[in-house]
Amino acid sequence: MKSKNNLKNTNQEGIKNTKKNPFIGGFIFLTIVCIIYCIVYFNNKPFFYEILNKSKGVFIQIVPILIFVFVIMATINYFITTKKLVKIFEKSRGVHKWIYSIVAGIISTGPMYLWYPLLSELKEHGMRNGYIATFLYARSIKPALFPIMIFYFGISYTIVISASLIVFSYLQGKLIDLLKV
């Protein structure tokens, strides 16, 4: 059995393996695309202005939605804390535990890897893998991103995809338990 210190070290190693600054990756990608745009500019100026206008148009459409997304994200971050989620997990039993796993997954924020250490500790305290799998799959539903989803795919798809994800997150948990992983 792992001691608490060992578990902490393992957690930190695990995080180190994956944690990287997403801004740097995005910035490198943007720089590469800008270089491609420069090449287009020197080869075909009218086409350059055409793609630039198209990009500008799409970006302007998205900005108000991103602001809305930011407001919802901040609201969720203000009201939901990791402590609250852990309390919910620990208190619930039976069918409620499945429901809370789904709800906790939906309202949890941040990258998936940040939740691994906490889930690992909950597992050490006897939490079943099925609940963990359900929690992780329910994270696919992002209420903060509903505005951008509605903008691109419409309200019907937003509702139906979210409902399907809830059902499949439960199924995944059950399947993991059934396979005795």
Next chain:
Amino acid sequence: MKEQPKTQKLKKAIFSSMKSIIGATPMILGIIMLISLISLSLSNDKISLFLNHNWYDPILSATFGSLMAGNPVTSYVIGGELLKLNVTMVAIISFLVAWVSVGFIQLPAEMNLLGKKFALLRNLISFVFSICVAFVSVFVVNLLG
């Protein structure tokens, strides 16, 4: 005196959300610019990688979604732009769901912390389910008209 923790909490919430949105902005901008370039460069109305095939398209897009990581906002932007290029909805939903549920890049950490067998099986099931969710969603929306 009670106001101070609340203000701090609010500041923390705003900072965390702002960090998330600002962090995703260069990627979103790059994706928009690249898709604009591709869509205007292609003479046909579809990205040639997608064949409008019932199984090939969702498997391909779920594979892309599994390999990519980052803020889900980016996946919605890509999905939305692909939709404008007439890529099928099943393929787009598979991509979106795989992006957030399958963590190929995060797999070493997941295996390390939650167990090798669990991590591998969970990601495999999530991959298959991303395609199932796509088919079910499209079927239900079509059924509802």
